[in-house]
Amino acid sequence: MNLRALGEDRLLDRLLPDLPRNAGVVLGAGDDCAVVESGKPGLLHLLKTDCLVEGIHFAKSSPPQQVGWKAMARPLSDFAAMSGVPQFALVTLIVPARRTISWVRQLYRGIEKVARKFEVAVVGGETSNIKGPAVISISITGFVERKRWVGRAGGKAGDELFVTGRLGGSLRGHHLKFVPRIDESRWLTKNFPIHAMMDLSDGLGTDLPRLARASRVGFEVDETALPLNRGCTIREAISDGEDYELLFAISPRHSARLQKSWRKRFLKVGLTRIGRLNQKSKIKNQKFPVGYVHFKQR
Amino acid sequence: MNLRALGEDRLLDRLLPDLPRNAGVVLGAGDDCAVVESGKPGLLHLLKTDCLVEGIHFAKSSPPQQVGWKAMARPLSDFAAMSGVPQFALVTLIVPARRTISWVRQLYRGIEKVARKFEVAVVGGETSNIKGPAVISISITGFVERKRWVGRAGGKAGDELFVTGRLGGSLRGHHLKFVPRIDESRWLTKNFPIHAMMDLSDGLGTDLPRLARASRVGFEVDETALPLNRGCTIREAISDGEDYELLFAISPRHSARLQKSWRKRFLKVGLTRIGRLNQKSKIKNQKFPVGYVHFKQR
Numbered sequence: 001m002n003l004r005a006l007g008e009d010r011l012l013d014r015l016l017p018d019l020p021r022n023a024g025v026v027l028g029a030g031d032d033c034a035v036v037e038s039g040k041p042g043l044l045h046l047l048k049t050d051c052l053v054e055g056i057h058f059a060k061s062s063p064p065q066q067v068g069w070k071a072m073a074r075p076l077s078d079f080a081a082m083s084g085v086p087q088f089a090l091v092t093l094i095v096p097a098r099r100t101i102s103w104v105r106q107l108y109r110g111i112e113k114v115a116r117k118f119e120v121a122v123v124g125g126e127t128s129n130i131k132g133p134a135v136i137s138i139s140i141t142g143f144v145e146r147k148r149w150v151g152r153a154g155g156k157a158g159d160e161l162f163v164t165g166r167l168g169g170s171l172r173g174h175h176l177k178f179v180p181r182i183d184e185s186r187w188l189t190k191n192f193p194i195h196a197m198m199d200l201s202d203g204l205g206t207d208l209p210r211l212a213r214a215s216r217v218g219f220e221v222d223e224t225a226l227p228l229n230r231g232c233t234i235r236e237a238i239s240d241g242e243d244y245e246l247l248f249a250i251s252p253r254h255s256a257r258l259q260k261s262w263r264k265r266f267l268k269v270g271l272t273r274i275g276r277l278n279q280k281s282k283i284k285n286q287k288f289p290v291g292y293v294h295f296k297q298r
Numbered sequence: 299m300n301l302r303a304l305g306e307d308r309l310l311d312r313l314l315p316d317l318p319r320n321a322g323v324v325l326g327a328g329d330d331c332a333v334v335e336s337g338k339p340g341l342l343h344l345l346k347t348d349c350l351v352e353g354i355h356f357a358k359s360s361p362p363q364q365v366g367w368k369a370m371a372r373p374l375s376d377f378a379a380m381s382g383v384p385q386f387a388l389v390t391l392i393v394p395a396r397r398t399i400s401w402v403r404q405l406y407r408g409i410e411k412v413a414r415k416f417e418v419a420v421v422g423g424e425t426s427n428i429k430g431p432a433v434i435s436i437s438i439t440g441f442v443e444r445k446r447w448v449g450r451a452g453g454k455a456g457d458e459l460f461v462t463g464r465l466g467g468s469l470r471g472h473h474l475k476f477v478p479r480i481d482e483s484r485w486l487t488k489n490f491p492i493h494a495m496m497d498l499s500d501g502l503g504t505d506l507p508r509l510a511r512a513s514r515v516g517f518e519v520d521e522t523a524l525p526l527n528r529g530c531t532i533r534e535a536i537s538d539g540e541d542y543e544l545l546f547a548i549s550p551r552h553s554a555r556l557q558k559s560w561r562k563r564f565l566k567v568g569l570t571r572i573g574r575l576n577q578k579s580k581i582k583n584q585k586f587p588v589g590y591v592h593f594k595q596r
Contacts, residue, residue: 022385139388
């Protein structure tokens with residue numbers, strides 16, 4: 001059996017149970033970041049790695065500065081998902097030898113731009129030749145206060161579901177320019193008890209079922225409430241992916257205050273209640289069209 | 299100008315001065331690991347990333363379990379170079395969709411084997427498709443006591459130079475099976491003041507000049523003293539690369555005690571005095587044949 005036939009989620013399902021662990025691991029593979037002990041009681045460390053592959057995640061003709069931006073912004077979006085503060089990055093560039101230095105410089109400029117924006121230091125990395133497409137792999141470490149970290153597994157039946165920003169149509173440009181929702185996420189956990197959170201990378205239709213599954217609850221979504229990007233259909237908002245917006249669950253008793261404070265604090269980024277979590281057994285989950293899945297051709 | 303014409307060292311020279319830094323950075327790119335503040339006074343954190351690219355660092359026909367071993371053992375060797383204790387790893391596998399699941403499983407088995415040996419937890423990672431050669435990228439975090447960390451820059455004129463194990467001929471098999479010298483390195487810094495240390499990945503002829511340059515000193519090597527692997531010439535020991543042995547500098551007043559204690563403690567791994575650091579201005583450095591350099595074809 002080859003990888004195409006299996007799909008990424010199921011490949012990881014097969015590999016993950018066997019991975020070596022140690023006493024410092026709070027939360028291993030499977031959430032947006034790994035969570036490990038920091039040695040300081042009130043703090044946890046977060047670790048995340050992500051990669052972009054030419055021909056899969058970006059085109060040879062994509063502007064290298066935007067590719068660099070995206071390569072760094074994606075793992076930062078996973079820090080946002082856990083309400084973490086990113087600190088240090090390692091950057092690996094695997095580039096065919098015939099690529100120009102100017103291309104690499106532009107790429108780096110994009111990486112640096114988003115790193116500076118979030119005060120992340122690029123402390124090292126690796127470069128290699130490849131006889132094939134370029135690959136950018138970035139690992140980020142940082143921290144989150146033990147009281148503030150949010151995973152996917154804490155959602156409760158009855159929680160309301162919110163998303164930031166707008167969904168759908170990301171491939172028209174948003175996916176190369178998005179701003180990780182770190183400020184929004186840090187504000188949320190400072191001011192509200194968030195039960196579960198993740199970033200929407202594969203599309204609401206793929207990601208919400210993951211959050212619900214991790215929380216062992218069901219969900220219902222009011223599709224007419226979804227905040228659509230201009231020109232997008234509901235279906236596109238659900239399945240296009242690469243929105244890099246936050247999806248989170250919070251008790252309904254905080255809902256009114258949350259929406260009011262949000263509007264005061266964030267003028268340019270919307271917040272929309274899109275549905276709620278429910279008892280898994282009582283109501284059947286909505287069927288969603290499937291979002292982007294690596295290794296599977298559609 | 300393309301990357302082949304420039305070479306990896308000079309590419310990094312151009313990119314590194316511009317990289318974003320922050321207050322937590324003790325030592326950025328350019329040594330074996332990055333060194334950052336841990337938040338605990340007595341401890342520093344170490345970060346390292348490394349990658350293997352099919353067709354560059356291993357062949358399509360290489361046994362996947364050995365490739366996995368090497369992918370994890372190489373960054374662990376950089377922890378040895380700084381006398382660090384590795385704790386957590388993130389593993390990124392970029393594999394063409396037609397590759398078999400069995401190949402990926404075998405690869406993972408190799409990664410796990412060396413991770414378990416050094417009690418490193420694999421806490422996450424990423425998988426992606428690629429229309430080209432397979433890539434394995436591994437990032438490792440860990441710590442070193444502030445008093446025990448050793449970089450490349452602390453060597454002093456008059457220091458004696460030692461290497462562990464034997465050099466040369468690594469491509470015959472050693473490069474896929476080597477054991478990172480973490481135990482040896484931790485023992486060294488526990489018992490002796492080591493001035494400068496690194497691991498020999500590109501060959502003594504390339505790596506020793508790097509250590510000397512970082513320490514702003516010169517060096518002289520007694521080539522007839524080099525510990526050669528069976529069937530190797532002095533030239534091969536100097537330039538083959540991929541030895542993954544330790545090279546370190548220590549004051550001559552510890553030399554006798556070091557050699558005696560080493561022989562008692564490590565029965566299977568040798569320790570050899572190969573030369574010394576000297577005043578740069580007085581004696582010209584020996585000319586070495588050049589070791590392996592990425593991006594340059596020879």
